[in-house]
Amino acid sequence: MTDKKNKSAIQRRLIPSYIFLTLFSLFSVFPLYWMITAATNTTVDVARGKIWFGDQALINFQNLVKTAAAQGQGASLQGFMWNSFLYATVQTLLCIFICSLAGYGFELYHDKGKDALFAVLLMAMMIPGVATMIPMFQMMSKLHFLNKVWGFVLPAISTPFMIMMFRQNSRNFPPDIMEAARIDGLSEWAIFFRMYMPIMKSTYAAAAVITFMNAWNSYLWPRVVLTENKAKTMPILISNMSSGYTVDYGMLMMGVLFCSIPTMIIFFVLQKQFAEGITGSVK
Amino acid sequence: MSKPKTGSVTRKQQGAGWAFLAVASIMIFIFSFYPMVAAFVMSFKTGSAAAMRWADPITFNYVRMFADKTFMTSVRNTFVYLIIQVPIMLVLAILLAQLLNNKDLKFKGLFRTCVFLPCAISLVSYALIFKYLFATQGLVNTVLMDLHIIHENVNWLGQTGTARFVIIFALVWRWTGYNMVFFLAGLQNIEYSVYEAAKIDGANGWKTFWHITVPLLRPVIIMTFIMSINGTLQLFDESVNLTQGGPAFTTITMSHYIYNNAFGVGVPNFGYASAMSFFVFILVAILAFINLKVGDTRD
Numbered sequence: 001m002t003d004k005k006n007k008s009a010i011q012r013r014l015i016p017s018y019i020f021l022t023l024f025s026l027f028s029v030f031p032l033y034w035m036i037t038a039a040t041n042t043t044v045d046v047a048r049g050k051i052w053f054g055d056q057a058l059i060n061f062q063n064l065v066k067t068a069a070a071q072g073q074g075a076s077l078q079g080f081m082w083n084s085f086l087y088a089t090v091q092t093l094l095c096i097f098i099c100s101l102a103g104y105g106f107e108l109y110h111d112k113g114k115d116a117l118f119a120v121l122l123m124a125m126m127i128p129g130v131a132t133m134i135p136m137f138q139m140m141s142k143l144h145f146l147n148k149v150w151g152f153v154l155p156a157i158s159t160p161f162m163i164m165m166f167r168q169n170s171r172n173f174p175p176d177i178m179e180a181a182r183i184d185g186l187s188e189w190a191i192f193f194r195m196y197m198p199i200m201k202s203t204y205a206a207a208a209v210i211t212f213m214n215a216w217n218s219y220l221w222p223r224v225v226l227t228e229n230k231a232k233t234m235p236i237l238i239s240n241m242s243s244g245y246t247v248d249y250g251m252l253m254m255g256v257l258f259c260s261i262p263t264m265i266i267f268f269v270l271q272k273q274f275a276e277g278i279t280g281s282v283k
Numbered sequence: 284m285s286k287p288k289t290g291s292v293t294r295k296q297q298g299a300g301w302a303f304l305a306v307a308s309i310m311i312f313i314f315s316f317y318p319m320v321a322a323f324v325m326s327f328k329t330g331s332a333a334a335m336r337w338a339d340p341i342t343f344n345y346v347r348m349f350a351d352k353t354f355m356t357s358v359r360n361t362f363v364y365l366i367i368q369v370p371i372m373l374v375l376a377i378l379l380a381q382l383l384n385n386k387d388l389k390f391k392g393l394f395r396t397c398v399f400l401p402c403a404i405s406l407v408s409y410a411l412i413f414k415y416l417f418a419t420q421g422l423v424n425t426v427l428m429d430l431h432i433i434h435e436n437v438n439w440l441g442q443t444g445t446a447r448f449v450i451i452f453a454l455v456w457r458w459t460g461y462n463m464v465f466f467l468a469g470l471q472n473i474e475y476s477v478y479e480a481a482k483i484d485g486a487n488g489w490k491t492f493w494h495i496t497v498p499l500l501r502p503v504i505i506m507t508f509i510m511s512i513n514g515t516l517q518l519f520d521e522s523v524n525l526t527q528g529g530p531a532f533t534t535i536t537m538s539h540y541i542y543n544n545a546f547g548v549g550v551p552n553f554g555y556a557s558a559m560s561f562f563v564f565i566l567v568a569i570l571a572f573i574n575l576k577v578g579d580t581r582d
Contacts, residue, residue: 011387011389014388017382017385018388020378020382021382021383021394021398022394024375024379024397024398025393025394025397025398026397027456028398028399028400028401028456028460029397029400031401031409031413031416031456032400032401032403034416034422035408035412038415046415046422047420047421047425048425049425049426051422098306098307099307101303101304101306101307102303102306102307102308104303105299105301105302105303105304109296109297109299109300109301109303110300111297111300114300114301117308121308121311124311124315124316126513126564126567126568126571127315127316127319127564127567128513128517128538128560128563128564129517129538130517130519130537130538130541130542130560130563131318131319131322131557131561131563131564132314132315132318132319132322133545133560134318134322134545134553134556134557134560135317135318135321135322135325136314136318137546138332155315157310158306158307158308158310158311158314159311160311163304163307188295188296188299188303192303217404217405217406219405219406219407219519219520219523220520220538220542223542223546224542224546235405235406235407235408236407238407239407239411239523239524242411242414242524243527247415249415252411252415253412253415256404256408256411256412259405259407259408260403260404260405260408263404263405264403264404266403267400267403268403274402275399275464278402278461278464278465279464279468
C-alpha cells in the first residue's frame with residue numbers, strides 16, 4: 001500500500017520530465033515526419049502547410065526518376081543508389097578489417113615502439129578533411145582513381161577513431177586464449193581469424209554500422225573525387241536537385257527520403273550497435 | 284611498463300604485431316599526414332593547378348587571407364556558431380541524458396530513440412529539410428502566420444541574422460541526440476550508490492547534479508566539447524545546402540569558402556585554398572589543446 005503510494009508520488013514528481021522529454025521528442029521527430037508527408041504531396045499542398053499524407057507519392061517518385069536521369073552522363077536513380085551502396089559497403093568491409101587488425105596489433109602486442117606510433121596516429125584526428133582534400137584530389141587524379149570506388153574509399157579506410165575503438169575493445173579479449181592457441185600450434189594470423197574475429201563480433205557490428213552510415217552520408221570528399229554524374233552518390237543528387245530556382249518540394253523530399261531509407265533502416269534495426277559505435281572509443 | 288602483458292612474447296610474435304598494424308598505419312601516413320604536409324607546402328604557391336609556382340612574397344596567400352573579407356566573415360560565422368550553438372546543444376544533451384537516466388522513468392527506450400533519431404539521416408538530408416521548412420513559402424511561416432505571431436512571411440534564409448539562426452537551430456536539432464548518447468553512456472558508468480549516498484547527506488537534485496554528476500562526467504564533457512568544436516570548425520554540408528552561404532556570403536563557413544576556392548566555379552586556386560585550410564588546422568589544434576589543458580588543471 002505505502003509502496004504503491006510511493007510509486008505514484010515518484011511518478012508525479014517525474015511529470016515535468018515527461019513533459020520536457022515529450023516536447024523534445026516531438027521536436028526531434030517532426031522534421032522527419034514532415035519529410036515523409038511532403039514526399040507524398042504536391043508542392044502546392046506542402047507550401048500550404050499540409051502535414052498529412054497525400055496521394056502524390058507515385059508521381060513524385062516518377063518525377064524523381066526523371067530528374068535523376070536528367071542529370072545526364074548516364075545517370076539514373078538506381079545508379080545513384082547503387083553507387084552509394086557500393087562505396088559504403090566496400091568502405092565498411094575494408095575499414096573494419098584493416099582497423100581491427102591494427103587495433104588488435106596495438107593492444108595485444110603492445111610495446112614501447114607501437115605505443116609511440118599509436119600516439120602519433122592519434123594526431124591525425126586533428127587534421128580537417130578540408131585541409132587534405134586538395135593534395136588527395138591530385139593524388140587520386142594521378143592514380144586515375146577519380147570517379148572510381150577506390151577514389152571514394154581509400155582515404156577513409158584507416159581512421160584513428162576506428163583503430164582506437166578496436167584497440168579499446170580488444171582489452172576484453174583474454175590473452176589466455178592466445179596462449180592456449182599458441183600451445184595448440186596456431187599461427188599469429190590464425191589466432192586473429194579464428195579466435196579474435198568471432199569473439200569480437202559485437203565490436204565489428206558496431207564498427208560496421210557507424211562506418212556504413214558515415215560512408216553513405218559523406219558529402220565533401222565525394223563532391224571532390226566524383227566529378228562525373230554517373231559516379232555520384234545520393235547525397236550529391238539531392239543536393240544538386242535543390243539548387244535550381246523552382247524546386248518541386250514533393251519530388252525533392254522523395255529524394256531525401258530515398259537517401260535516408262537505408263540509414264533509417266539501419267538505425268531502427270541496429271540502434272544499439274549504432275550507439276555503441278559512436279561512443280565506441282570511450283570506455 | 285613496456286613489458287607486453289602476454290608474458291612470453293617472442294621476437295617472431297612481436298614481428299607479427301607490427302604486421303597487423305602496418306597497413307592501417309601506412310594508410311594514415313599516406314592519406315592524412317602526407318596530404319597535410321603537401322597542403323602546407325602548397326599554401327606557399329600560387330597559380331592554376333597545372334602550373335603552380337612559389338608565391339612572391341612567399342607569404343602572399345596568408346597575407347591575402349587576412350585581408351579577405353569573405354574569409355574573415357566565414358571565420359566569424361564559425362565562432363558565432365561555436366559560441367551559441369555548442370553550449371546550448373551540450374546543456375540540452377546533458378539535461379536529456381540526466382532525465383533519461385532515471386530508473387523510475389517509463390517509456391525510456393521510446394524517448395531515447397526519438398531524441399537520437401535525427402542521427403539517422405545524412406547532413407545533406409536534414410539541411411534540405413530545414414531549408415524547406417524555413418522557406419518563405421514554408422511550413423514555419425505558415426504556422427506562425429496562422430498563430431498571428433507574424434503578419435507577413437519572413438524570408439528566413441534571405442537575411443543574415445535569421446539565416447544564422449536557422450543554421451544554429453538545425454545544428455541543435457541534428458546533434459543534441461548524438462551528444463546525449465555519450466552522456467548517457469557516461470552516466471551509466473556512475474555507480475548508483477554515489478547518488479544514494481548524496482541523498483542521505485541531504486543533497487537535492489541540483490546539488491547532486493552540480494557536485495556529483497558534472498565532475499564525474501567531466502571527461503565526457505571535455506570529449507564532446509572537443510568533438511563539437513572540431514565539427515563546427517569544419518561545417519560544410521549545412522552551409523552549402525541550407526543557405527548556400529548566403530545571403531551574400533554572410534553565413535558561409537570556412538570549409539565552404541575553401542571548397543569554393545579550390546573546386547567551385549571560377550579558376551581553382553589550390554594555393555590560396557591550402558593556406559586557408561592550414562589556418563583551419565591550426566584552429567582545430569589550438570582549441571583541442573586548450574580543451575585538454577582545461578581538463579588537466581581541474582584535477
